[in-house]
Amino acid sequence: MDAPLVLGIETSCDETGIGIVRGRQLLSNTIASSMDEHARYGGVVPEVAARAHLEALQPSIDAALAEAGVTLADLDAVAVTSGPGLAGALMVGVGAAKGLAVALDKPLYAVNHLVGHIAADILDAEAGELEYPTVALLVSGGHTSLLLVRDLTSDVELLGETMDDAAGEAFDKVARLLKLPYPGGPEIDRAAADGDPTAIRFPRGLSRASDMASHRYDFSFSGLKTAVARWVEQHEAAGEPVPVADVAASFREAVVDVLVTKALDACARHGVPRLLLGGGVIANKRLRDVALERAAAAGVAVRIPPLRLCTDNGAMIAALAAELISSGRRPSTLAFGADSTLPVTEIQVAEDPDADTPAPRAGTTP
Amino acid sequence: MILGIDTSLGTAVAAIARDGEVLADEQSANPLGHAEVIGDLLRRATVGAPAPTHVAIGMGPGPFTGLRVGIATARVYALGRGIPAVPVPSHDGIALGRLLSDALTGTDTGRFAVVTDARRKEFAYSIYEGLDDDGLPVRVSDAQLTPRDDLDARLDDAGARRYEATTVSAAMIALAAARALDAGRTLAGSEPLYLRSPDVVAAHAPKRVS
Ligand SMILES: [Zn+2]
Numbered sequence: 001m002d003a004p005l006v007l008g009i010e011t012s013c014d015e016t017g018i019g020i021v022r023g024r025q026l027l028s029n030t031i032a033s034s035m036d037e038h039a040r041y042g043g044v045v046p047e048v049a050a051r052a053h054l055e056a057l058q059p060s061i062d063a064a065l066a067e068a069g070v071t072l073a074d075l076d077a078v079a080v081t082s083g084p085g086l087a088g089a090l091m092v093g094v095g096a097a098k099g100l101a102v103a104l105d106k107p108l109y110a111v112n113h114l115v116g117h118i119a120a121d122i123l124d125a126e127a128g129e130l131e132y133p134t135v136a137l138l139v140s141g142g143h144t145s146l147l148l149v150r151d152l153t154s155d156v157e158l159l160g161e162t163m164d165d166a167a168g169e170a171f172d173k174v175a176r177l178l179k180l181p182y183p184g185g186p187e188i189d190r191a192a193a194d195g196d197p198t199a200i201r202f203p204r205g206l207s208r209a210s211d212m213a214s215h216r217y218d219f220s221f222s223g224l225k226t227a228v229a230r231w232v233e234q235h236e237a238a239g240e241p242v243p244v245a246d247v248a249a250s251f252r253e254a255v256v257d258v259l260v261t262k263a264l265d266a267c268a269r270h271g272v273p274r275l276l277l278g279g280g281v282i283a284n285k286r287l288r289d290v291a292l293e294r295a296a297a298a299g300v301a302v303r304i305p306p307l308r309l310c311t312d313n314g315a316m317i318a319a320l321a322a323e324l325i326s327s328g329r330r331p332s333t334l335a336f337g338a339d340s341t342l343p344v345t346e347i348q349v350a351e352d353p354d355a356d357t358p359a360p361r362a363g364t365t366p
Numbered sequence: 367m368i369l370g371i372d373t374s375l376g377t378a379v380a381a382i383a384r385d386g387e388v389l390a391d392e393q394s395a396n397p398l399g400h401a402e403v404i405g406d407l408l409r410r411a412t413v414g415a416p417a418p419t420h421v422a423i424g425m426g427p428g429p430f431t432g433l434r435v436g437i438a439t440a441r442v443y444a445l446g447r448g449i450p451a452v453p454v455p456s457h458d459g460i461a462l463g464r465l466l467s468d469a470l471t472g473t474d475t476g477r478f479a480v481v482t483d484a485r486r487k488e489f490a491y492s493i494y495e496g497l498d499d500d501g502l503p504v505r506v507s508d509a510q511l512t513p514r515d516d517l518d519a520r521l522d523d524a525g526a527r528r529y530e531a532t533t534v535s536a537a538m539i540a541l542a543a544a545r546a547l548d549a550g551r552t553l554a555g556s557e558p559l560y561l562r563s564p565d566v567v568a569a570h571a572p573k574r575v576s
Pocket residue numbers: 113117140142143279280311312
């Protein structure tokens with residue numbers, strides 16, 4: 001068939017993402033964020049996010065169709081994030097996707113959010129073909145995962161992930177400690193601009209020799225957060241002003257260092273000279289700069305999708321489904337649910353053994 | 367055909383003809399698992415039925431997570447078919463079912479309260495009395511929450527008998543919508559009947575660690 005026209009629905013966290021792709025061509029990446037509603041709580045509130053998804057769905061679908069210049073009847077398939085993510089938020093998208101697929105009588109693909117982040121890369125028309133295998137580092141407010149990708153549609157292995165906070169959460173929590181607003185990432189960055197990243201040696205979680213056996217590629221940021229809190233409290237108790245710029249820069253350096261070190265270690269140990277970065281925290285310029293610099297020194301090629309495709313979005317979900325369709329995968333049944341802890345090895349959920357692969361669109365075959 | 371969808375208590379999907387004849391009535395016995403079952407119920411309810419002209423949506427009250435699944439499915443189904451969605455308070459559907467079944471047996475229902483579980487030691491209830499000329503239940507008071515222990519005293523004051531429900535008929539949601547459409551009336555706004563704000567507090571100062 002021609003490159004399939006797919007609409008993707010993503011509601012795993014606080015962004016309602018509706019994306020439309022034709023194969024690897026991006027037609028719309030419409031995102032409605034409820035971030036402002038979470039700001040006064042200092043973090044994503046699941047119930048607030050779920051309510052916002054419900055309200056944003058229809059207008060976002062309408063906007064995406066208008067931007068893409070297609071109608072619902074043109075679609076070849078519908079795609080949706082089944083997990084991982086916030087259960088109540090995911091369920092809104094799952095319900096919507098099922099409603100749409102049944103209304104249009106089109107195949108539905110339920111896919112993995114994390115693998116979607118990798119699929120974002122193939123929508124980058126400027127970049128060359130994604131080569132395999134590649135190590136992927138996905139960093140956001142909801143996840144911090146290191147993956148080995150041998151094939152986007154069939155073989156993704158989890159090397160490690162965070163044992164406690166996601167990196168983005170650590171930025172939010174440390175921002176609060178420093179009395180900076182939410183979301184913490186850009187605020188820490190701003191505060192760190194004039195700071196000395198070597199001023200304070202904060203701990204690198206799970207980086208000791210004794211951690212290498214069982215947590216070589218895992219992350220932990222809660223100890224780092226506590227170390228920052230303790231450092232700040234000690235200064236306040238001594239009546240000294242807290243050097244916010246130095247604390248922010250040193251904290252950020254600790255996060256960036258551990259992310260890049262573990263990612264490049266994975267590249268070296270698996271003999272993979274390719275590293276793909278994804279997730280909203282990739283917007284952090286210091287992380288990108290350090291990754292590019294140290295990867296270059298290690299002979300590793302780095303790929304970074306455009307930032308609008310790095311944050312959570314529906315286009316990456318549609319792109320992953322389009323790849324699944326092109327590789328001959330059958331659609332999902334209608335019986336899947338939201339899986340907040342979906343493992344990354346489950347790239348597609350509930351593939352229906354009795355279904356046909358999507359048929360060519362009427363008028364496209366002789 | 368009018369399609370009815372309600373996930374305020376369990377998951378229910380029905381198709382009725384505009385005159386009220388029930389064409390399909392699908393429901394899941396599982397009080398949870400809304401997202402898992404709604405697609406198959408929807409397909410079964412619509413596959414043999416004529417094309418729907420409207421989608422009636424039970425807007426709650428009900429446990430939020432499940433309630434939203436039905437509303438999301440129904441709204442986007444309506445979008446996909448290019449037909450309007452008709453919001454219906456879920457308690458209206460329960461009351462309509464009660465009043466119609468009492469009418470069949472010649473029972474005088476009197477004033478009664480539809481009572482459903484609202485979790486957190488609370489009930490949601492709405493008070494009704496009889497059917498009006500449009501064949502719709504007369505809602506004496508809109509859905510509200512009460513601590514469970516206070517319910518009976520409140521219903522005594524209102525002179526309403528307690529009618530507890532653990533399921534909602536999607537066919538009754540669709541029938542209420544059909545009668546409202548015939549009468550040119552609106553039964554509910556487009557917002558879910560949450561009755562409760564998100565359970566969160568604004569961020570406070572971080573806890574000390576040393
Ligand atoms: Zn994500």
